[in-house]
Amino acid sequence: MSSAQPLLSVNAVSKSFGGLQVISDVSFDVESGSRIALIGPNGAGKTTIFNLISGVYTPDSGSISFDGADITAVPSRKRIGLGLARSFQNIRLMPHLSVVENIMLGQQSHASGPSDMALPLFRRSRSRREAEDLLASMGLGTFPGDVVATLPYGIRKKIEVVRALAAKPKLLMLDEPAAGLNPAETASLRDFLITISETGTTILIVEHDMGLVRSLCEEAVVLNFGSKIYEGSTKYVQDDPLVLEAYLGSRHVKDHVVAGGADA
Amino acid sequence: MSGYMSGILAILAINIIFAYGIYLSVATGQLNLGGAGFQAVGAYAAAYLSATYGFPVFLTLLSGLLLSGVFGFAIALPILRTRGVYLVLATFAFAEVIAGALLNSDTFGGAMGISVPGYVEWYVPVIIAAVVTLFVFYIMSTRFGLNMRAIHDDEEVSDLMGVPIRKVKVIAFSMGAALAGLAGGLYAHTFTFVEVQSFNAILSIYVLLYVLLGGTQTAWGPLAGATFFTLLPEVLRDLLPATKTFLVGLFGDAENVAPPDESWRFVILGVLTVLMMVFRPEGLITRPMLAHLRLRKPSARNPGGEVLE
Numbered sequence: 411m412s413s414a415q416p417l418l419s420v421n422a423v424s425k426s427f428g429g430l431q432v433i434s435d436v437s438f439d440v441e442s443g444s445r446i447a448l449i450g451p452n453g454a455g456k457t458t459i460f461n462l463i464s465g466v467y468t469p470d471s472g473s474i475s476f477d478g479a480d481i482t483a484v485p486s487r488k489r490i491g492l493g494l495a496r497s498f499q500n501i502r503l504m505p506h507l508s509v510v511e512n513i514m515l516g517q518q519s520h521a522s523g524p525s526d527m528a529l530p531l532f533r534r535s536r537s538r539r540e541a542e543d544l545l546a547s548m549g550l551g552t553f554p555g556d557v558v559a560t561l562p563y564g565i566r567k568k569i570e571v572v573r574a575l576a577a578k579p580k581l582l583m584l585d586e587p588a589a590g591l592n593p594a595e596t597a598s599l600r601d602f603l604i605t606i607s608e609t610g611t612t613i614l615i616v617e618h619d620m621g622l623v624r625s626l627c628e629e630a631v632v633l634n635f636g637s638k639i640y641e642g643s644t645k646y647v648q649d650d651p652l653v654l655e656a657y658l659g660s661r662h663v664k665d666h667v668v669a670g671g672a673d674a
Numbered sequence: 675m676s677g678y679m680s681g682i683l684a685i686l687a688i689n690i691i692f693a694y695g696i697y698l699s700v701a702t703g704q705l706n707l708g709g710a711g712f713q714a715v716g717a718y719a720a721a722y723l724s725a726t727y728g729f730p731v732f733l734t735l736l737s738g739l740l741l742s743g744v745f746g747f748a749i750a751l752p753i754l755r756t757r758g759v760y761l762v763l764a765t766f767a768f769a770e771v772i773a774g775a776l777l778n779s780d781t782f783g784g785a786m787g788i789s790v791p792g793y794v795e796w797y798v799p800v801i802i803a804a805v806v807t808l809f810v811f812y813i814m815s816t817r818f819g820l821n822m823r824a825i826h827d828d829e830e831v832s833d834l835m836g837v838p839i840r841k842v843k844v845i846a847f848s849m850g851a852a853l854a855g856l857a858g859g860l861y862a863h864t865f866t867f868v869e870v871q872s873f874n875a876i877l878s879i880y881v882l883l884y885v886l887l888g889g890t891q892t893a894w895g896p897l898a899g900a901t902f903f904t905l906l907p908e909v910l911r912d913l914l915p916a917t918k919t920f921l922v923g924l925f926g927d928a929e930n931v932a933p934p935d936e937s938w939r940f941v942i943l944g945v946l947t948v949l950m951m952v953f954r955p956e957g958l959i960t961r962p963m964l965a966h967l968r969l970r971k972p973s974a975r976n977p978g979g980e981v982l983e
Contacts, residue, residue: 486833486834487834487839489834491836496834502830504828504832506891506961511820514820518821518837519836526817528817529817531815557962557965
């Protein structure tokens with residue numbers, strides 16, 4: 411599985427908004443085919459990292475490379491075509507489009523040239539059939555024609571993952587896909603993600619549900635106040651003193667806090 | 675067909691084409707309050723070419739469409755930078771500039787207007803309106819139309835999905851401007867006279883109302899909006915005196931009823947507009963409504979309310 415170079419590599423990236431340093435000097439690699447979790451307390455900068463990788467923000471310093479090429483300067487619109495698709499923390503489906511139209515929007519990066527743009531998306535068009543097949547294979551075939559705004563939360567959450575998948579990405583980035591799901595839905599989401607992963611898609615996931623993180627991912631990157639404080643196996647992540655401190659506060663020694671905040 | 679009826683049909687057809695012109699930009703999230711400006715460009719181009727060079731009607735219409743499209747393209751680029759109310763004001767300002775320029779130009783007759791020699795029968799705008807309607811339905815069914823609606827809903831996500839936002843917005847706005855220009859050309863040839871005063875702010879507001887109150891989610895919206903608001907004043911023209919006679923008749927003296935004031939029609943129009951904004955904020959025709967109508971059919975696969983969880 412392990413190729414010579416990682417699929418995604420974040421190199422010493424920093425980002426600040428005004429005077430607020432949101433990300434400071436974060437580096438990590440995502441190997442092709444792996445499932446990596448990006449965790450940390452609220453406000454640690456996880457979503458900002460996602461926005462930097464997907465190109466919503468440009469880093470102040472540092473670089474991001476994907477599939478062997480530096481993509482720091484690649485416009486956000488072009489990145490999905492390289493194989494980098496994501497979902498969003500708050501569901502960002504197009505409320506006025508039907509389920510299948512949202513999925514067809516996910517295929518956008520594979521539509522090339524004016525001919526694809528001018529082709530009607532009728533019932534038998536290739537795009538629509540592919541989108542419907544994808545929905546059916548993910549167990550969401552029941553309501554392709556329904557307008558998204560009318561569907562329940564759990565379904566919409568899953569549709570958003572499928573929309574990102576429709577781009578046939580090499581790297582699938584999921585921002586809290588299990589937020590608001592009940593344990594049964596979370597379990598089905600995990601199986602769903604493992605299936606996706608087994609088809610060769612690399613997964614980078616931001617998640618607070620540690621049960622899901624441990625059962626899905628072998629490795630985790632932990633952020634706190636914009637800095638990386640841990641990188642390694644999810645098995646031992648909660649034994650790490652810095653991680654414990656980030657989540658639970660300093661029970662141990664006082665000067666530990668100062669060290670953790672300043673240089674990690 | 676009576677002259678009155680054919681006149682109404684011609685106006686209706688022109689308004690539908692005009693509404694579709696504005697719809698194409700509104701459907702991409704660009705509120706366009708410059709409709710009168712684009713219509714004036716098309717109308718004056720057609721009138722001028724017909725009056726000065728004696729061009730045949732189809733050529734003048736084509737020129738009006740193309741020229742207005744070029745104006746639209748030129749406006750679409752700078753307004754990409756504007757959002758919300760500033761976008762509305764920018765398009766509104768464009769219409770005012772066009773009106774001001776025409777009013778102060780000797781070539782185009784200034785305040786006197788231009789008489790147009792070429793005349794078209796009512797069925798010409800009606801046929802063209804039918805073609806335009808089919809064209810817009812086609813556009814909205816393509817991936818380009820999907821992109822337009824996606825941009826309307828969420829630009830940032832559309833961008834991340836790979837939608838070429840600037841390109842789609844500019845093309846949709848320019849095509850819309852071209853259609854508004856076509857409506858203007860048909861106006862010139864139907865009424866055989868153009869003057870700047872008829873391309874005023876009220877016209878821009880009305881056509882935007884057609885689109886917004888008709889509904890921007892589907893291509894049915896502008897058709898319904900334009901039809902409703904064009905025919906409503908005509909229906910009220912007969913209905914109002916009848917209602918007044920009836921009401922007064924309840925109290926006995928039905929013989930000597932003066933016809934109600936004309937302005938009542940506009941009061942009722944205004945009240946209906948407010949009511950529609952309250953009860954159908956997304957417009958008259960919405961997608962859930964169409965889906966609901968489809969589900970009524972026996973062949974429907976999934977009964978409405980039955981969703982998981």
